[in-house]
Amino acid sequence: MPADETSSPGRPTHTHYDAVIVGGGHNGLVAAAYLARAGWSVLVLERLGTTGGAAVSSRPFDGVDARLSRYSYLVSLLPRKIVHELGLDFAVRRRTISSYTPVVRGGRHTGLLVGGDGTRESFAAITGGDREYEAWRRFYGMTGRVAGRVFPTLTEPLPDRDSLRARVDDENAWRMLFEEPIGVAVEDTFTDDLVRGVVLTDALIGTFADAHDPSLVQNRCFLYHVIGNSTGDWDVPVGGMGALTDALAAAARKAGAEIRTLHEVTRVETAGSRAEVTVHSPEAESVISAGKVLVNASPKELATLLGEQPPTPAEGAQLKVNMLLTRLPELRDRSVDPRQAFAGTFHIAEGYEQLAGAYREAAAGDLPTAPPSEIYCHSLTDPSILGPGLAARGYQTLTLFGLHTPARLFTADNEATRETLLRATLAELDAHLDEPVTDCLALDADGRPCIEARTPLDLERDLRLPGGHIFHRDLAFPYATGETGRWGVETTHANVLLCGAGAVRGGGVSGVPGHNAAMAALGR
Numbered sequence: 362m363p364a365d366e367t368s369s370p371g372r373p374t375h376t377h378y379d380a381v382i383v384g385g386g387h388n389g390l391v392a393a394a395y396l397a398r399a400g401w402s403v404l405v406l407e408r409l410g411t412t413g414g415a416a417v418s419s420r421p422f423d424g425v426d427a428r429l430s431r432y433s434y435l436v437s438l439l440p441r442k443i444v445h446e447l448g449l450d451f452a453v454r455r456r457t458i459s460s461y462t463p464v465v466r467g468g469r470h471t472g473l474l475v476g477g478d479g480t481r482e483s484f485a486a487i488t489g490g491d492r493e494y495e496a497w498r499r500f501y502g503m504t505g506r507v508a509g510r511v512f513p514t515l516t517e518p519l520p521d522r523d524s525l526r527a528r529v530d531d532e533n534a535w536r537m538l539f540e541e542p543i544g545v546a547v548e549d550t551f552t553d554d555l556v557r558g559v560v561l562t563d564a565l566i567g568t569f570a571d572a573h574d575p576s577l578v579q580n581r582c583f584l585y586h587v588i589g590n591s592t593g594d595w596d597v598p599v600g601g602m603g604a605l606t607d608a609l610a611a612a613a614r615k616a617g618a619e620i621r622t623l624h625e626v627t628r629v630e631t632a633g634s635r636a637e638v639t640v641h642s643p644e645a646e647s648v649i650s651a652g653k654v655l656v657n658a659s660p661k662e663l664a665t666l667l668g669e670q671p672p673t674p675a676e677g678a679q680l681k682v683n684m685l686l687t688r689l690p691e692l693r694d695r696s697v698d699p700r701q702a703f704a705g706t707f708h709i710a711e712g713y714e715q716l717a718g719a720y721r722e723a724a725a726g727d728l729p730t731a732p733p734s735e736i737y738c739h740s741l742t743d744p745s746i747l748g749p750g751l752a753a754r755g756y757q758t759l760t761l762f763g764l765h766t767p768a769r770l771f772t773a774d775n776e777a778t779r780e781t782l783l784r785a786t787l788a789e790l791d792a793h794l795d796e797p798v799t800d801c802l803a804l805d806a807d808g809r810p811c812i813e814a815r816t817p818l819d820l821e822r823d824l825r826l827p828g829g830h831i832f833h834r835d836l837a838f839p840y841a842t843g844e845t846g847r848w849g850v851e852t853t854h855a856n857v858l859l860c861g862a863g864a865v866r867g868g869g870v871s872g873v874p875g876h877n878a879a880m881a882a883l884g885r
Contacts, residue, residue: 404619418606464487500550505591
């Protein structure tokens with residue numbers, strides 16, 4: 362069922378609810394479902410015409426029957442616990458290939474293919490022996506053990522640092538992931554520049570940092586990218602990301618929650634045990650009272666609603682590109698089938714030194730000369746997002762995520778900078794293809810190429826992501842500090858909770874902040 366059929370723009374039924382949830386993104390819907398199942402009266406207020414926030418599917422190209430995951434692409438951090446407890450009609454599929462990274466070595470086009478039966482041979486062909494492959498196995502064996510111990514804690518009350526360290530029970534792993542910049546571990550463990558780059562990318566998705574940043578923001582990003590569901594696998598949502606939102610909205614409604622779209626909350630006032638929520642709708646402005654208010658928005662938006670001092674400004678650093686192709690392009694590396702290369706994560710310009718160079722250029726205020734990015738093809742694993750006619754004709758989707766492009770680079774002229782960056786990014790991809798990817802683009806009903814790009818400023822405008830930051834702010838390690846509450850969702854107001862990606866243990870499509878805010882509200 363499309364997201365626009367699971368929500369309603371009509372007026373709220375009551376003037377008082379046990380809980381009002383501000384924002385109908387996936388975390389808000391998770392919280393709504395849990396609270397309604399506990400017997401609470403729940404109202405979800407969403408300013409847009411549909412629920413889902415960034416976890417949505419849509420048809421971005423006029424007259425083309427392709428429903429793309431438009432902003433969020435893959436699922437790793439959504440606990441199976443939430444899927445099972447809420448009875449969600451939602452599934453994911455494992456990708457057959459983990460990644461492919463093209464490179465030119467000795468004047469020859471080749472690449473590193475990870476996944477399937479030929480991984481060891483691919484490492485040997487690229488690096489000249491088994492050393493890097495064995496180092497890879499040891500390193501990801503270590504992260505896998507950490508994942509198995511850390512991931513289950515995400516839906517429990519926050520452990521303190523010492524308790525989490527004891528749970529990890531591996532001082533070497535703790536040092537590499539939690540204490541030293543991840544660049545130290547990458548350089549100590551691997552010698553090949555390409556392999557180093559592939560490992561480092563997980564520390565940079567949506568995070569603008571150097572491998573040796575002393576703040577360890579890159580370590581926090583890396584940790585969340587390797588612990589998902591205790592395996593670190595990033596899976597394809599069957600039916601697209603909107604299928605998750607639709608399932609959550611259906612679960613919330615079935616439990617008794619009320620969902621109202623085109624209702625924008627403009628103010629939250631609280632006296633500690635009771636709150637008043639001012640909401641503007643097409644019909645009128647009204648005030649709804651609530652025992653608890655759960656805010657499925659950024660910390661910046663929360664401060665605005667409460668009339669408080671905003672937090673330190675956040676800044677996103679990514680380019681998002683959606684494409685529909687009539688066919689997958691052939692590679693210059695003839696040893697790999699394009700259906701293999703694009704099924705996993707296709708790394709572009711992501712060697713270790715290339716990533717460092719791109720960061721230095723962007724930090725100096727310039728667009729990277731060779732913009733790093735990664736691509737994957739949803740429709741190879743799940744063709745259901747394509748209409749039957751497109752699938753039968755061999756059409757495929759591509760989604761691209763560009764790195765090291767902070768919002769500051771776009772402030773002077775967003776439109777022109779977006780176009781310049783898109784051309785440079787596609788040129789880096791084309792360097793490894795036998796034909797330009799633009800030659801493979803489908804056309805919409807008006808004859809325009811089926812490609813769209815979004816900068817951090819576009820994401821801020823469309824989704825109110827502060828500075829275009831996809832995690833709402835820099836990620837935090839998943840343990841308690843002096844500023845966190847029992848669940849990592851608490852605010853300075855006892856009856857106002859943060860249930861968006863900016864909560865501790867937030868970020869990504871996970872539902873974890875929604876679950877944790879519901880548990881905090883229920884006093885569990």
